[in-house]
Amino acid sequence: MFEGLLDGYTRSLLIFGGINVIAAYSFYLPFKTGQVSLGQAGFMAVGAYVSAIITAKFGLPFAVALVAGGLLAGIIGVLVGFPALRIKGIYLLLLTLGFAEIISVIALSWEYVGGAQGFRGIKFNPYTLEYVIGIIIVLIFFFARLERSSLGRAMDSIHQDETAAEVMGIDVVRIKLLAFGLGAVIAGIAGALYAHHATFMDSTTFSIMMGVEILMFVVVGGGSTYWGPLAGAVALNLIPEFLRALREWLELIPVSWTNFYPMDRAYKFLHEFLDFENAKRLIAFGIILIVMMILRPDGLLTRDSVRRLRTKLRFPRWRARHA
Amino acid sequence: MIFQQLINGLMLGASYALIAVGYTLIFGVLNLLYFAHGEVFMVGAFVGLFLVLYAGVGIWGALLGAMIACAVLGVIAVYVSVRPISKDHPLAPLISTIGLTMILQNLAVYLIGGQQVAFPETLTQQLYTFGPVTISSTQLFILVVAVALMAALWLFIEHSKTGRAIRATAENHETAALLGVNVNRVVLITFIIGSGIAGIAGVLDGIKNSGISPFMGLSAAVKGLIVMLLGGLGNVPGAMVAGLLLGMIEIRSAAYIGTTERDLFSFLILILILLYKPTGLFGTRTAEER
Numbered sequence: 161m162f163e164g165l166l167d168g169y170t171r172s173l174l175i176f177g178g179i180n181v182i183a184a185y186s187f188y189l190p191f192k193t194g195q196v197s198l199g200q201a202g203f204m205a206v207g208a209y210v211s212a213i214i215t216a217k218f219g220l221p222f223a224v225a226l227v228a229g230g231l232l233a234g235i236i237g238v239l240v241g242f243p244a245l246r247i248k249g250i251y252l253l254l255l256t257l258g259f260a261e262i263i264s265v266i267a268l269s270w271e272y273v274g275g276a277q278g279f280r281g282i283k284f285n286p287y288t289l290e291y292v293i294g295i296i297i298v299l300i301f302f303f304a305r306l307e308r309s310s311l312g313r314a315m316d317s318i319h320q321d322e323t324a325a326e327v328m329g330i331d332v333v334r335i336k337l338l339a340f341g342l343g344a345v346i347a348g349i350a351g352a353l354y355a356h357h358a359t360f361m362d363s364t365t366f367s368i369m370m371g372v373e374i375l376m377f378v379v380v381g382g383g384s385t386y387w388g389p390l391a392g393a394v395a396l397n398l399i400p401e402f403l404r405a406l407r408e409w410l411e412l413i414p415v416s417w418t419n420f421y422p423m424d425r426a427y428k429f430l431h432e433f434l435d436f437e438n439a440k441r442l443i444a445f446g447i448i449l450i451v452m453m454i455l456r457p458d459g460l461l462t463r464d465s466v467r468r469l470r471t472k473l474r475f476p477r478w479r480a481r482h483a
Numbered sequence: 484m485i486f487q488q489l490i491n492g493l494m495l496g497a498s499y500a501l502i503a504v505g506y507t508l509i510f511g512v513l514n515l516l517y518f519a520h521g522e523v524f525m526v527g528a529f530v531g532l533f534l535v536l537y538a539g540v541g542i543w544g545a546l547l548g549a550m551i552a553c554a555v556l557g558v559i560a561v562y563v564s565v566r567p568i569s570k571d572h573p574l575a576p577l578i579s580t581i582g583l584t585m586i587l588q589n590l591a592v593y594l595i596g597g598q599q600v601a602f603p604e605t606l607t608q609q610l611y612t613f614g615p616v617t618i619s620s621t622q623l624f625i626l627v628v629a630v631a632l633m634a635a636l637w638l639f640i641e642h643s644k645t646g647r648a649i650r651a652t653a654e655n656h657e658t659a660a661l662l663g664v665n666v667n668r669v670v671l672i673t674f675i676i677g678s679g680i681a682g683i684a685g686v687l688d689g690i691k692n693s694g695i696s697p698f699m700g701l702s703a704a705v706k707g708l709i710v711m712l713l714g715g716l717g718n719v720p721g722a723m724v725a726g727l728l729l730g731m732i733e734i735r736s737a738a739y740i741g742t743t744e745r746d747l748f749s750f751l752i753l754i755l756i757l758l759y760k761p762t763g764l765f766g767t768r769t770a771e772e773r
Contacts, residue, residue, distance in 0.1 A: 196574065243758050249573075250516050251757055254712060258753040261705065265747040368701065372518075372581055379578050439593040442585050449582030454567045457575040 171289060175357050177397040178292035179350050184377035184389035185299050186347035191383055192312070193339045194319040195244060198371045199256030200347045202263040205366035207233040207348025208355035209273055212282045215356065222285050222356055229352035230345045237344020241337045260371050268363035278362030285356035292353060296390075299346070303386035315339060380452055382459025385466045395460060399448065400441045407431065486616045488734050494622050494691065496730020497629035501684035502703055503710035503722040504636060505677030511653035511717025512673045518580040519560060520681055521704025522587035527553045527682030528602075528695040529591060535603055542606060546628070546686050553682025557674035565670070584700075591697035599696040602689040625687045632680060633723045639676075640719050649673060653717050709753045715763025725764060 166174070187200050211229035214220050240259055244252055273279050285291070306312040314335055317325040326332045355361055373396075381392020410431060418427040502524055509517045530552040531545035540548065564579040609620040640646040651659040652669045660666050688703070689695045710729050714721030729749060737745040756763065 243754075247757060247761060250510075250514075250716075251761055253516060253577075254708060255754060255757045257705070257708075258750045258757070261750045262747060262754075265744070265750070269741075269744060269747075368705065375574075376578060376581065379574050383574075439589040439597075442589040443593065446582040446585035446589070449585070450564055450579045453564075453572075453575045453579040453582070457569050457572040 172357075173397070173401065175288050175292055175353075177394065178289070178296055179354050179357075180374075180377060180397055181296055181390055181393040182292070182299065182350040182353070183347060183374045184381070184393040185303070186343045186345075186350060187374045187378050188303075188383065188386065188389045189343035189346065190336075190340045191378060192315045192319060193336050194248070194322065195336060195340060196249075196253055196375070197244075197256040197340075197343070198253050198368070198375060199240070199258075199260040200343070200374045201366040201368070201371035202256070202260030203233045203237055203344040203347035204351030204354065204370070205260070205263045205267060206236055206344075207351030208361055208366065209267060209279065209351075210348070211352035212279055212355045212361070213273065215283050216279075216281055222283070225356075226291070226349060226352045230348040233348025233351070234341050234345035237347075238337055238341040240344070241340030244340060245333060245336055257368060257371070260366070260368060264363045264366065274362065276362070278360060278365075279355075280360060282355050282359045282361075284359050285353075288353055288357045295349060295353075300386070300390070307386055311335070376449065378459075380449070380459055382461040382465075384458065384463045385461055387466055388459050388461050391460050396445070399444070403441075403444070486614075488738060489731060490616055490618055490622070492731030492734035493727055494625060494730070495734060496727035497626060498684050498688050498691070498703075498726075499706050499710045499729055500633065500723045500726020501629055501680050501687070502707035503714065503726050504633065504719055505681045506707045506711045507714065507717055507719055507722040508649070508673050508677045510711065511719075512649060512670055513565070513576075515565070515576050515580070516708075517560075518577065518704065519564070519583040519587060520677070520707060521700035521702075522584050522591075523553050523556055523560075523678045523700075524681040524685040524688070524703050525591060525695070525697060525700035526556055526587060527685030528689040528699065529595065529600075529685075529697075530682065531686035531689055532600065532602055532695060542624075542686075542690070546683055549682040549686045550679040551682075553685070554675045554679040556682075557678030558671065560678070561671055561674045565674075566667075588697055588700060595697060597697060599694045602693050602695055604693070606690070621690055625691055628683070628687060632683060636676070636680065637720055637723070645669075645672060706749070709749055712753060712756055713763055715765045718763065718765050721763055721765035728764075 183200060183204060186203065187197060190197055207229035210232045211222075211225035214225040214228055215222055240256070244255060247255060267273060268276055306315075314325065314330045317328065317330060318332055318335060322332055351366070354365075358365075377392040377396060378389050379392070380396060381390065382388030410427070413427070418424055502520065505523075506517065506520055509515065509520070527549040531549040534540050534545045534548040535542070538544070538548075560580070560583055564583045565576060568576045568579050606621050606624055611618050611620070611623065640649060648659070648664045648669050649672070651662065651664055652666055656666055659669075684703075685695075688699070706729070710726045711722055713729060714723070714725030729752070732752070733745050733749060736748045740748070
């Protein structure tokens with residue numbers, strides 16, 4: 161699929177963007193029950209290392225490794241989810257952060273997976289883009305169904321008021337564990353895809369900053385609707401590309417327009433400013449985050465804005481239900 | 484041997500404690516996980532470095548300059564990433580301070596470059612021997628400054644009027660405001676004190692490790708978080724004791740099981756504390772967890 165259409169750069173961009181979308185959904189599921197996790201990068205690391213061991217050390221096909229990586233991350237997710245039931249807020253943030261750090265220390269000191277040299281020689285999977293697109297479609301379908309199901313409503317009610325939900329007869333423990341475990345499964349899958357596209361990883365690949373970024377995708381996109389993680393991950397991945405494109409357009413301006421005094425300075429300044437090496441890109445990110453939290457603390461998309469968009473686009477079936 | 488390790492642990496713990504004190508002050512007053520604190524620490528180290536290199540001041544000048552610069556940075560942080568953010572979104576201030584973290588860290592990378600910079604020698608090296616323990620003049624200096632700073636802070640928090648206002652605000656915003664405490668002012672003062680101390684901690688860390696990098700903030704921030712939790716959220720004396728304790732634990736465990744596993748040990752402590760004693764070793768001072 162898409163062989164003739166995409167050059168390598170665009171392809172890689174789409175793949176990493178898509179993996180970020182999947183990772184954002186892995187954060188969104190526990191978040192739906194009110195659990196905020198900074199440790200999704202840790203679950204990604206579990207999925208990545210397990211799947212890479214399976215393909216590189218045992219020579220099994222990638223599909224097996226993907227499933228195994230997701231499952232093992234899910235099992236560990238449930239194990240972490242048990243203690244996570246007892247605590248919330250900042251304590252849960254710290255617990256998940258500590259978990260992710262422990263995973264990275266294990267990756268650093270375990271020689272079987274390369275230790276400090278990193279895991280080398282992971283098989284490259286040529287169909288990563290197809291996998292990514294397929295999984296995103298499945299996830300969106302899953303979350304769309306979840307939103308209208310009794311399970312999804314139970315999750316929302318736990319998010320809003322845990323005690324009230326429990327009084328209403330909702331099995332809070334089971335649902336929170338389920339959400340945390342399934343979130344870990346999704347993260348593990350994202351990690352497995354990452355490992356077999358990048359073909360190299362070490363203990364710093366799935367760092368605290370990655371966990372923070374995943375959280376950012378959801379908060380920026382909007383945590384109250386299942387379109388939010390997609391919107392956030394896509395927006396934050398596209399901004400730097402957009403700025404790069406701006407610079408290329410700038411170069412299309414004829415030289416005769418800009419080679420006299422005030423214009424040449426302005427041109428040079430803009431040109432240098434849009435030269436987005438990593439540090440400058442992240443500075444711009446930081447500024448965008450702060451401005452975003454001041455202007456739209458609910459994120460780009462909220463439940464209401466999605467509803468309004470749908471009415472505008474005239475989805476009659478949906479409107480009829482909500483008349 | 485064991486005394487020597489105790490001294491080394493104290494040294495390591497002193498800088499942890501200084502970072503954690505700021506964390507816990509800010510957490511106590513705002514109930515906010517202030518992510519950018521580690522970057523303030525890093526900025527302090529670089530301000531100290533540049534003052535020593537280009538302004539030619541001594542170590543005291545560097546400490547004072549770093550403290551003032553970081554206090555100003557703390558004020559900026561309040562006005563940029565705390566005050567404008569709405570209070571009903573629990574995640575919003577966390578994200579905005581993460582934004583500030585990214586800005587500060589990458590500004591440093593952009594201006595200075597990503598590699599380690601050597602910190603010049605500012606103190607004359609000299610070794611003192613007390614019985615079984617050998618301690619260098621640098622170590623002695625760091626220890627004395629850190630302990631003096633913590634003692635001063637403790638006196639300030641426990642015995643001054645502003646200190647009492649800080650404690651009252653930490654316990655309950657509304658009640659403190661009703662009793663005539665200017666909560667906004669208290670928040671500002673808390674940030675100034677916490678950031679100033681972090682700046683000093685940065686310079687001390689620079690002297691100790693004789694090298695600083697723009698990425699030193701994150702690991703310092705994480706260690707500061709562990710110490711804050713160990714001492715009890717919002718508990719300032721608790722953070723001081725817990726910092727020294729963690730430093731000694733790390734040195735001991737590094738001696739027995741190796742330096743990579745040392746970090747594993749501190750994170751295990753973090754998780755055990757979270758599960759079995761979330762109030763920390765010495766009890767919390769904040770109203771309720773969020």
